[in-house]
Amino acid sequence: MFPREYRGVAFVVGLFLVVQVGALALVPEFAESGYQAVENPENPANSVLYVVAIVAMTGLMLAAFRYDFDGAIRLLIVGVSAWLSWYVFSALVSPLAAAVPAVAVAVGLLVHPEWYVIDTAGVLMGAGAAGLFGISFGLLPALILLAVLAVYDAVSVYGTEHMLSLAEGVMDLNIPVVLVIPLSLSYSLLDGESASEEVSGVGEEAETDEEPDSGHDSDTADGSDAAEPAEAGDRDAFFIGLGDAVIPTVLIASAATFSPAADLAVPLLGVNLPALLAMVGTLAGLLVLMRWVIRGRAHAGLPLLNGGAIGGYLIGSVVAGVPLIEALGLAGIL
Numbered sequence: 527m528f529p530r531e532y533r534g535v536a537f538v539v540g541l542f543l544v545v546q547v548g549a550l551a552l553v554p555e556f557a558e559s560g561y562q563a564v565e566n567p568e569n570p571a572n573s574v575l576y577v578v579a580i581v582a583m584t585g586l587m588l589a590a591f592r593y594d595f596d597g598a599i600r601l602l603i604v605g606v607s608a609w610l611s612w613y614v615f616s617a618l619v620s621p622l623a624a625a626v627p628a629v630a631v632a633v634g635l636l637v638h639p640e641w642y643v644i645d646t647a648g649v650l651m652g653a654g655a656a657g658l659f660g661i662s663f664g665l666l667p668a669l670i671l672l673a674v675l676a677v678y679d680a681v682s683v684y685g686t687e688h689m690l691s692l693a694e695g696v697m698d699l700n701i702p703v704v705l706v707i708p709l710s711l712s713y714s715l716l717d718g719e720s721a722s723e724e725v726s727g728v729g730e731e732a733e734t735d736e737e738p739d740s741g742h743d744s745d746t747a748d749g750s751d752a753a754e755p756a757e758a759g760d761r762d763a764f765f766i767g768l769g770d771a772v773i774p775t776v777l778i779a780s781a782a783t784f785s786p787a788a789d790l791a792v793p794l795l796g797v798n799l800p801a802l803l804a805m806v807g808t809l810a811g812l813l814v815l816m817r818w819v820i821r822g823r824a825h826a827g828l829p830l831l832n833g834g835a836i837g838g839y840l841i842g843s844v845v846a847g848v849p850l851i852e853a854l855g856l857a858g859i860l
């Protein structure tokens with residue numbers, strides 16, 4: 527691994543940490559403000575409905591790309607970004623005052639969608655979404671959600687490959703469904719000077735290789751052979767899907783909210799040992815994923831990330847003295 531790729535990995539780990547810590551900081555404020563999205567967070571049907579919504583949204587976006595409605599998708603994502611940013615800022619200032627920076631996020635994405643604007647909006651979206659879903663999904667629904675989406679991710683990347691098509695569609699829109707990881711100080715997303723780009727987890731989870739300026743063929747939606755790995759020194763940026771940061775963080779926020787484990791009394795954060803080790807497990811999975819991405823191959827992100835989060839959460843629960851049946855959210859069922 528080249529030194530600048532080490533810096534890229536450190537940067538993406540930092541972005542994941544900001545999303546995770548941000549979600550944990552927002553959870554108490556969101557819960558106190560009554561932002562819980564469902565009446566019964568312990569109902570496993572919540573996970574099923576969310577997965578159906580993800581599949582439907584994926585289909586909608588693919589149809590929009592096919593029939594040249596890309597602009598509508600861009601406006602939709604920018605609007606969602608402003609909405610989630612408002613939730614985040616409203617935890618710090620009054621709801622009316624929070625509208626000002628939320629609108630500024632939307633304007634920035636529309637007027638100057640450079641990589642640092644996209645990353646800022648993505649981090650705000652990720653922390654806000656994970657916090658909202660974390661207080662709305664109990665332990666069992668959160669575990670079901672992560673397990674199902676990990677399988678769906680693998681099927682959509684290695685099987686149907688429709689997430690690769692989605693990745694190709696969103697790359698030209700410059701919207702915060704991906705986090706941009708620059709590998710050089712001179713990199714500009716708007717100039718399009720990247721010699722080769724790696725995508726992991728676009729939309730929810732998909733990833734693909736794109737090499738717009740190289741002589742290799744890129745991945746295509748019809749299942750053609752993957753591109754040859756680019757030389758390590760040629761890369762100017764990595765891209766990793768925002769969903770790869772958000773989905774495992776849902777379990778982290780859920781553990782902090784619903785686990786009976788003792789609070790660790792960390793200032794400004796509502797965190798316990800299961801949530802903390804779920805963070806560690808997610809980051810361990812991320813390091814493995816980035817090692818694979820650096821080699822130039824397309825990989826599904828959530829099997830590793832969600833698997834690490836679930837494993838870390840269960841280990842943390844056992845160490846914290848929470849019975850396994852209770853950690854799985856089955857105590858009220860069995």
